[in-house]
Amino acid sequence: MASTPPPWITTPLTEDFVRGALDLERTPHGLLPHRLPARARAQCSDAQLAMAESQPSGVRLVFRTRATAVELDTLPTKRVYVGAPPRPDGLYDLLVDGRPAGQAVAAGGNSVIIDMSTGTVEHRTGPVATLRFTGLSADAKTVEIWLPHNETTELVALRTDAPVEPAPPSGRRTWLHHGSSISHGSDAASPTTTWPALAAARGGVDLVNLGLGGSALLDPFTARAMRDTPADLISVKIGINLVNADVMRMRAFTPAVHGFLDTIRDGHPTAPLLVVSPLLCPLHEDTPGPTAYDFSRLAEGRLRFTATGDAAERAEGKLTLTAVRDELKRVVEQRAADDPNLHHLDGRDLYGEADYAELPLPDELHPDAATHRRIGERFAAHAFAAQGPFAGGRA
Structure with missing residues (x-):
């Protein structure tokens, strides 16, 4: 019955x-x-x-x-x-x-x-x-x-x-994060096992995830949204989508990074702000974008991506992940002289060459579920450590 x-x-x-x-x-x-x-x-x-x-x-x-x-x-x-x-x-x-x-x-x-x-x-x-x-x-x-x-x-x-x-307010600090499809959670197993969700759980913070697949492009309206969103901790992961979409060259990239960070600081002048450079992605380490679907693999029923740029164009300022990492490090070091709450993290510390050998990117661009877990654990271990950029207790 x-x-x-x-x-x-x-x-x-x-x-x-x-x-x-x-x-x-x-x-x-x-x-x-x-x-x-x-x-x-x-x-x-x-x-x-x-x-x-x-x-x-x-x-x-x-x-x-x-x-x-x-x-x-x-x-x-x-x-x-x-x-x-x-x-x-x-x-x-x-x-x-x-x-x-x-x-x-x-x-x-x-x-x-x-x-x-x-x-x-x-x-x-x-x-x-x-x-x-x-x-x-x-x-x-x-x-x-x-x-x-x-x-x-x-x-x-x-x-x-x-x-x-x-439910009443949790009393936990709010972590506001912006990044690409990897931060969005592409190929993660579930919504609580994207790497930002895993890191937030380990850090004991409330997550606001502005990981936007294909759309981490230093857009001013995204910076203004972050400026206006209440947050105790902030991070931005910059680079891969700029190469994917081939939307700017180094001349535009540097001032765009400064402008994005300036806007965030207008609303959060002293909050810990962590700038994360790209994870390892052999596809675009030294080859510019744009990124395209690999239609030869698609005909086999397999989703793969390929780089269509010419490495020779790096001399003209076209962006690669290597160039982006170097410039982000320089920009953060320059700004940190006047902003002690600004921090930098090399994305290869979250996913690097040894990780790629063990856990390769299935479509050459996005991590799988196991890799999301590894990235989330490493981010939490770095950011929420006793001397990390997000160290501290409840808000």
Whole structure:
């Protein structure tokens, strides 16, 4: 005989329940979390950025309850690449009092069909999905539902079998991080196992993740968003997307870095600010961008990237990862003379040559799940060490 469903209580979803987003858009279905504010989104029409900032990496629902069962209705938007291996459905991670307590996927939803060979994009609509967590303790507890880091997710409805209320402030410091698709969580196993989420858990801080796949391009609107976001600790990981997109040369790069840091400092004049240079990526260590899909591998059903730039163009100022690292180190050393809370970390200390030999990048650009864990552990060990740039207690 089928079990009787509990008497569900529906709780309106408001900003009090959402952590890690900078903006919430009211849609016909519910709430759409954004990781850039509306003002920033209005200043750029790039489809890649729009997709990346609407994917809720680091965004979670947080509430207090005695509920033993939780249902969440969502409308996900999934990406499908023609000719490439199918992408797994995004995972929702459940934490109870900070400990992993379950995972779920949202079947159905909308889809975006992308043909990389032609550049065409097709949008298909789908149904709202329901995910359920059951068997929870009836004790009072803090529940977190981390949204998929790689699927745009509209929040439609929250139902429980006991009342819920927004969780009070955690008392932890807030860490604001900006970076590329690696910081976004590309190829991580789940939303709580992207390297920033892992590092935040080890450091005992609350994460606001502005890792934006393909979009860490020193955009002024991103710097202003960081300026205006409350934070105790700040880091920026700069370089790989500038090479990927081939958007500037060294003449523009140096003042753009200064301008980005200046803007952050306008809002956070004394907060610890850590500048991280690129992880090792043999594809672009000494070869400029742009980066392109390797269509010969795609024909085999394998997603790989290739560098299309000419190494000879380095003399004309085209960026490589080696050049970016050298210049970032110089810029930080120059600025640190007047800014003792500015710090530098060579990205190869997080993932270097020995790591590449052991854990190569599957698509030549992005780390796998095991590598995300290694990067997160190393970042935490460096940043939150007793003498590290993020050392200190609660806010």
